[in-house]
Amino acid sequence: MQLVLEKRAERSNTIALISPLIAIGLTIVTMIILFAILGKNPFAALVVYFIEPLTDSYTLQEIAVKAAPLVMIAIGLSLCYLANAWNIGAEGQFLIGAVAGSWLAVKTQGTEAGHWVFPAMLLLGAIAGALYALIPAICKVRFGASEILTSLMLVYVAELFLDYLVRGPWRDPNGFNFPTTAEFDPVATVPLLVEGGRLHLGTIIALVVVAAGAVLLGKTIKGFEIRVVGAAPRAARFGGFNSNQLILLTFAISGALAGLAGIIEVAGPVGHLQPNISPGYGFTAIIVAFLGRLNPIGILIAGLFLALTFIGGEQAQIAMKIPLDVTKVFQGILLFYVLACDSLILYRFRLVSSSRQQVARGAH
Amino acid sequence: MELIEAIILSVLAASTPLLLAATGELVTERSGVLNLGVEGMMIVGAACGFGGALLTGSTIIGALCGIVAGTAMSLIFAAMTLGLAVNQVATGLALTILGIGLSGLIGAGFVGERITPAPHLYIPYLTSIPLIGRIVFGEDAFVYFSIALIVAVWWFLYRTRGGLILRACGDNHVSAHALGYSVLKIRLYAVMFGGACAGLAGAYLPLAYTPFFIPGMTAGRGWIALALVVFASWLPGRLAIGAYLFGAVTILQLHAQGAGVGIPSQFLSSLPYLATVIVLVLLSRARTGGSTAPAALGTVFVPDR
Numbered sequence: 174m175q176l177v178l179e180k181r182a183e184r185s186n187t188i189a190l191i192s193p194l195i196a197i198g199l200t201i202v203t204m205i206i207l208f209a210i211l212g213k214n215p216f217a218a219l220v221v222y223f224i225e226p227l228t229d230s231y232t233l234q235e236i237a238v239k240a241a242p243l244v245m246i247a248i249g250l251s252l253c254y255l256a257n258a259w260n261i262g263a264e265g266q267f268l269i270g271a272v273a274g275s276w277l278a279v280k281t282q283g284t285e286a287g288h289w290v291f292p293a294m295l296l297l298g299a300i301a302g303a304l305y306a307l308i309p310a311i312c313k314v315r316f317g318a319s320e321i322l323t324s325l326m327l328v329y330v331a332e333l334f335l336d337y338l339v340r341g342p343w344r345d346p347n348g349f350n351f352p353t354t355a356e357f358d359p360v361a362t363v364p365l366l367v368e369g370g371r372l373h374l375g376t377i378i379a380l381v382v383v384a385a386g387a388v389l390l391g392k393t394i395k396g397f398e399i400r401v402v403g404a405a406p407r408a409a410r411f412g413g414f415n416s417n418q419l420i421l422l423t424f425a426i427s428g429a430l431a432g433l434a435g436i437i438e439v440a441g442p443v444g445h446l447q448p449n450i451s452p453g454y455g456f457t458a459i460i461v462a463f464l465g466r467l468n469p470i471g472i473l474i475a476g477l478f479l480a481l482t483f484i485g486g487e488q489a490q491i492a493m494k495i496p497l498d499v500t501k502v503f504q505g506i507l508l509f510y511v512l513a514c515d516s517l518i519l520y521r522f523r524l525v526s527s528s529r530q531q532v533a534r535g536a537h
Numbered sequence: 538m539e540l541i542e543a544i545i546l547s548v549l550a551a552s553t554p555l556l557l558a559a560t561g562e563l564v565t566e567r568s569g570v571l572n573l574g575v576e577g578m579m580i581v582g583a584a585c586g587f588g589g590a591l592l593t594g595s596t597i598i599g600a601l602c603g604i605v606a607g608t609a610m611s612l613i614f615a616a617m618t619l620g621l622a623v624n625q626v627a628t629g630l631a632l633t634i635l636g637i638g639l640s641g642l643i644g645a646g647f648v649g650e651r652i653t654p655a656p657h658l659y660i661p662y663l664t665s666i667p668l669i670g671r672i673v674f675g676e677d678a679f680v681y682f683s684i685a686l687i688v689a690v691w692w693f694l695y696r697t698r699g700g701l702i703l704r705a706c707g708d709n710h711v712s713a714h715a716l717g718y719s720v721l722k723i724r725l726y727a728v729m730f731g732g733a734c735a736g737l738a739g740a741y742l743p744l745a746y747t748p749f750f751i752p753g754m755t756a757g758r759g760w761i762a763l764a765l766v767v768f769a770s771w772l773p774g775r776l777a778i779g780a781y782l783f784g785a786v787t788i789l790q791l792h793a794q795g796a797g798v799g800i801p802s803q804f805l806s807s808l809p810y811l812a813t814v815i816v817l818v819l820l821s822r823a824r825t826g827g828s829t830a831p832a833a834l835g836t837v838f839v840p841d842r
Binding site: 177178179180259261308309312316317318319321322323325326327329330333334336337340341456459460463496497498499500501502503504505506508509512513515516517519520 | 573613617620621622623624626627628630631632634635636637638639641642645752756757760763764767801803804806807810811813814817818819820821822839840
């Protein structure tokens with residue numbers, strides 16, 4: 174007897190619907206084992222991770238705040254991945270967006286600049302993110318260089334550039350030599366939705382991005398082209414779709430969204446530019462995009478779920494001394510299970526007796 | 538003279554992890570599998586390698602721990618891409634994300650610890666020859682091993698039947714399957730070899746390069762190794778040249794930082810990454826006549842039954 178993988182006659186819609194749930198279930202089982210290995214009470218840890226953050230207004234708001242950049246970036250990435258363009262440098266585009274927007278905040282600091290500053294910062298962040306993402310896209314389209322490697326290399330370059338700015342020209346002279354800019358002026362920060370709360374304009378922008386993504390993919394010809402180029406490149410060529418143009422477009426959109434998320438993060442929750450403004454949003458967003466199966470609504474839910482793991486991870490570190498890296502392990506394992514379960518949409522396992530297999534081989 | 542000797546020694550040391558990891562990935566890719574998880578396998582190899590050496594005091598056991606850890610990581614990748622026919626790019630990314638988390642978890646207790654770095658060869662008289670003595674006869678075992686390994690891989694790929702079969706799987710898995718070769722089994726071995734090499738390359742960093750462990754110490758070397766395979770057009774000889782060139786870029790920028798050339802250190806530090814981008818562009822551009830990549834690279838294979 175042997176277990177073999179074989180293609181289903183048609184994709185299974187049932188599995189397509191429940192596979193993210195199976196993946197989350199399997200991840201939680203794995204986490205229980207991991208917690209036990211770490212010598213922590215698994216069930217207490219799961220409660221701290223997944224239940225407690227949901228029972229408190231502050232942490233609930235915090236989840237929405239953390240989900241906003243994840244969702245924005247993941248919507249952009251999903252467009253790339255649907256078009257079979259592998260942008261994995263969203264982290265770098267996020268940082269460059271943050272830098273470009275911060276430039277205006279730093280330059281207008283202490284001046285009479287009015288309320289135009291914040292919208293202008295958003296615009297700068299989005300443009301810079303898009304331009305930064307266009308570098309690997311152009312290298313791909315014009316020269317055929319692997320966009321996977323070039324977009325990732327540019328993450329390191331962006332990190333170093335940000336580091337240079339906050340340690341060099343933009344460092345706060347009154348900052349006791351810490352590598353950070355001065356706190357942004359009120360006109361250069363994200364408006365809060367409720368005074369004294371955590372929710373800010375960024376969460377609304379993220380929802381708008383989700384809606385725009387859904388419309389683009391579901392209702393427009395460009396969205397159709399993106400899906401066809403990825404799913405059936407040959408058909409797309411016969412249809413006369415310009416796949417190079419779509420690579421440039423999807424990279425530009427995803428870079429703009431990552432840059433926008435970057436400047437919102439700096440002008441909002443962080444409040445100034447410093448080296449570690451991102452706990453890896455650009456990489457976690459890759460997981461969000463896949464967990465949400467490259468669908469805008471799915472991404473919204475997946476973004477909230479992964480934001481929960483960030484918050485839960487922080488709480489578990491404080492309450493149970495569970496290392497923060499457990500969150501990264503959790504996210505990595507989750508992505509594995511998501512991909513594995515998704516495979517079962519197109520394939521299924523069958524037990525084949527060895528003798529039958531011999532016959533099948535002979536018939537070849 | 539002494540400066541030149543010091544620079545060459547440090548270039549060899551900086552190139553060795555790149556060469557080891559890229560050698561493994563070259564074999565993996567030649568079998569038709571694109572494993573983007575090199576960085577993840579390396580960093581887990583670094584954490585486990587350091588742990589092994591710290592607990593036992595033995596560099597060799599440390600290196601073995603790194604190899605085992607890298608291989609174990611590659612088995613996860615193999616189960617997903619070969620067993621479940623999952624997209625290789627996405628799985629490779631997942632492997633890197635998982636590896637970074639795991640290494641932080643494994644290495645949490647190692648931060649701040651120090652070990653005795655791997656010993657360097659010493660042959661009386663020979664090692665004391667001026668200029669070339671220490672370069673040729675005074676390296677650590679990893680450096681010699683990495684050179685032997687790339688030669689062995691070249692010999693295997695081009696001078697043995699096994700190598701021919703492996704390359705056939707990478708270029709046309711349907712034909713290889715039709716000839717009766719078990720494509721998935723051959724790819725499994727190739728992926729495991731890649732994992733073992735990446736694990737060893739990771740272990741080299743805390744065992745020989747710097748005698749301590751810091752989270753994220755691979756700093757993108759796994760990704761540079763991937764780029765090197767492209768740079769080398771999947772040829773072992775060019776891979777070795779590429780690895781030493783990249784090692785040289787890394788070391789020269791460090792020396793430039795040390796000499797204080799008036800350029801901010803961050804710009805110099807970003808040189809290896811920028812060089813990777815530029816090299817990828819130039820090479821891909823020069824290769825417009827047709828790709829030299831294995832024809833079936835990155836494609837899923839489910840045997841037809």
